[in-house]
Amino acid sequence: MRILFLVQGEGRGHLTQALSLAQILHSAGHQVIGAIVGVTAERGVPSFFSEKFTAPITPIFSPGLVYNAGTNELQPVKTTIQAIRYARPFWRSLKQVRTIIDTQRPDVVVNFYEMLGGLTYALLRPSVPMVCIAHQYLAFHPNFQRPKNQWFYEQAFKINTRLTCLGARELLALSFDKQADAPGQGVRVVPPLLRQEVTQMKPTNGDFLLAYVTQPGLNVELLKAHRQHPQIRMDGFHAGVNVPNQVIDDTLTYHAIDGKRFLDFMARCKAIVTTAGFESVCEAAYLGKPALMIPQPNHFEQACNAIDGQRAGVGVASNSFDLDQLLAYLPKHDTQVNERFRAWYGQGYFMFLAALNRAATPTSKPSSGGFFWTRVRHLLRS
Structure with a gap:
């Protein structure tokens, strides 16, 4: 054809x-x-x-x-x-x-x-x-x-x-x-349709949280969450950063937006905090990473994605960068969901x-x- x-x-x-x-x-x-x-x-x-x-x-x-x-x-x-x-x-x-x-x-x-x-x-x-x-x-x-x-x-x-x-x-x-x-x-x-770059990756279980920060308001919330939990390591890919690594302190580092590096970090993180875009949540689910899904304001599609993703068990929906909500969810996350997701993708x-x-x-x-x-x-x- x-x-x-x-x-x-x-x-x-x-x-x-x-x-x-x-x-x-x-x-x-x-x-x-x-x-x-x-x-x-x-x-x-x-x-x-x-x-x-x-x-x-x-x-x-x-x-x-x-x-x-x-x-x-x-x-x-x-x-x-x-x-x-x-x-x-x-x-x-x-x-x-x-x-x-x-x-x-x-x-x-x-x-x-x-x-x-x-x-x-x-x-x-x-x-x-x-x-x-x-x-x-x-x-x-x-x-x-x-x-x-x-x-x-x-x-x-x-x-x-x-x-x-x-x-x-x-x-x-x-x-x-x-x-x-x-x-x-x-x-x-x-x-879902996923790139071979994702499906060919070998994920590992890291000790840090990964955040994708495109909204100025979300960056403010990330800093607030970091101050509340300074012991938790976070890496954030930030739309306002122009260098590969911008070290804020011992447990927070920003990175310039880079698709290949972001996937590499995703494969190694413990969980991901992101807007509720369908593609990024699916990539996280395939790699076995629970997601805190935060819809953009007034974005009906992303609000639907967050609700549907929570229903499917790939993560938890939230209206804000609520780190307490994510940390409470992680022990309850059913890893069988990720295995079923990969089988469905196949x-x-x-x-x-x-x-x-x-x-x-x-x-x-x-x-x-x-x-x-x-x-x-x-x-x-x-």
Whole structure:
């Protein structure tokens, strides 16, 4: 099969998942012919992706999420206003995507949560089947747990997620653990996509806690937790640090953000403190490291991830850098959860290949117009 990727360029998660699926497809003898990556004027294609992705990459404008520069808080209203303001260049982007699909004629388009994909298929109707992959599609699963009292953020999240998958042949929802499919929503539950760099690591049991600090507010909380527990060694990968090692004192060291070094520290730590991004929590679970999951403020997706991760037993959810909560959790952590996680991950190879084969050789093709309006009705009922 010849496969074209469409990838949301926001953050690292979807790009990392694209790299992981490319590894699976190459090992199975299929050809990934390229990747369309959604970018903005301020955010290009990250080097970690461009250096490792072996097929041609086409960056195309796609409105990104808007965060508060001081607190890193997601701002849904400003995100929506920005998307409306960029409607004209966004329309040009949709036509670019359609042209690339028509020119390259892949057997399947795989969309990693990029809105360009869903709206191109809804409005311009390419004939090539599309499969959508993201953990966000679990939000359509009837058993998925959601945070309470976040109605506005939930609706914004659902609308955005629906817009990424209009016209999709299948929705593959990445999950911490095995769950039943939700055929009524077109959702198949599949294992996480992890890079070979993670699965080939040999984890050890260290005596330090690892923190991933991207929010200024989280850094303040880390320092407070350190003062309360100065005897506990902590290493923090900090967005505001530009040197490999910045020693604060005998038990606290900051490090510049470095993906390879971070994985090395993760393989050796006792536990990890991080935002509730799906990818990083899954990497920790595979390496047997319990996680304290702290969602970014107003980030409904991460709030869901934290609740779902706690349900699955990979760690504990918290609204703050509560070291006491993590230390109380560690003796209770069930290491069998990590073994089941690795076994679940191992089923993914054949599940992803089977899904793409189904899409490439469908028994019947959905009507593009009918499928589009079916999705719209789902959206209005949500």
